[in-house]
Amino acid sequence: MFVVFGFLAVVLLLEGLFMLWTDTRSLEVKRIQRRLRVxxxxxxxxxxxxxxxxxxxxxxxxxxxxxxxxxxxxxxxxxxxxxxxxxxxxxxxxxxxxxxxxxxxxxxxxxxxxxxxxxxxxxxxxxxxxxxxxxxxxxxxxxxxxxxxxxxxxxxxxxxxxxxxxxxxxxxxxxxxxxxxxxxxxxxxxxxxxxxxxxxxxxxxxxxxxxxxxxxxxxxxxxxxxxNLAELLSMLANLIRERFKLFGKIRVLAAEGKLSAYILTALPFCVAGAIQIVNPGYLNVLWTDPLGIRLVMAALGMMVLGGILMWRIIDIRV
Known part of the structure; x- marks a missing residue:
């Protein structure tokens, strides 16, 4: 009897844990809770x-x-x-x-x-x-x-x-x-x-x-x-698809400009890193001399301005 009651207790415990999980943590409960929250x-x-x-x-x-x-x-x-x-x-x-x-x-x-x-x-x-x-x-x-x-x-x-x-x-x-x-x-x-x-x-x-x-x-x-709302929605769906096609063509045409922007932005840092590896003391004057620091800040400012301009050129709205 002890074995039988122990077996029943374990089965009921597992069943209770399963029902608790189903009522609180199941995917369906979470989906309903999310819908009510939003x-x-x-x-x-x-x-x-x-x-x-x-x-x-x-x-x-x-x-x-x-x-x-x-x-x-x-x-x-x-x-x-x-x-x-x-x-x-x-x-x-x-x-x-x-x-x-x-x-x-x-x-x-x-x-x-x-x-x-x-x-x-x-x-x-x-x-x-x-x-x-x-x-x-x-x-x-x-x-x-x-x-x-x-x-x-x-x-x-x-x-x-x-x-x-x-x-x-x-x-x-x-x-x-x-x-x-x-x-x-x-x-x-x-x-x-x-x-x-x-x-x-x-x-x-x-x-x-x-x-x-x-x-x-x-x-x-x-x-x-x-x-006729059905006809209106059908025409709107076709219009959105045509906008996607046009936007895809523009993205293809602007891909070269984006690649140029990425390359021109990363090129100075890559060159500086390569020079620092090949000749570690060559660029020290840029960090120690006040004029070098001003030149670096001016170059960074011009790079940021150029990046913004190139981003605005290739950011075409359809």
Missing amino acids: MAIGDHGEVDISLLKQRMLSTTPTIQRLLLQLPKVQHLDRLLLQSGSSNTVAHLLTVCLLAGFGGILFGVVLLWPWQWDVLMGFALAVLPIVRLPWKRARRLRLIGSQLPDALDLISRSMRAGHGFSAALGMVGNEAPEPIASEFKTTFDEINFGISTKNALSNLATRVPITDLRYFVVAVLIQLETGG
């Missing part, structure tokens, strides 16, 4: 619904109140959302603090000067925040490339007899990520009672790309004036 981003007008939770900056109420006192914290939270991260602002700041402390500790262990310790700690502390704009830009480019297919899906759904909100739900269920989650959030907002205008405005806030704003403006104008 629905409050943007402007909901005068709608006040309990299902539209405020996007949490922290899971701890005390830290939540402290973070709300920080300036520009909502911008950081929106950057997290637009980059596709499911972390909170409190989690991000905690990672920054731990990374900064780890950098300082690493410098102390290696017996570096305290200035280098502080520099290392600061660099590692801001690294998680610096990565967010890069992740945001990559995610927005991916959404922009998926938008024409999503518009075609909405257009075909409406031609088949579905309503506009139902077509948004089909995009959320059938389109690839990350555009599916954004349209699914908009579909949920409309189902929860938010007007279509506010829900689409929130979509444009979460995904600030020009092509998506064209879609939002087209739908809002159609809601006011009427017309």
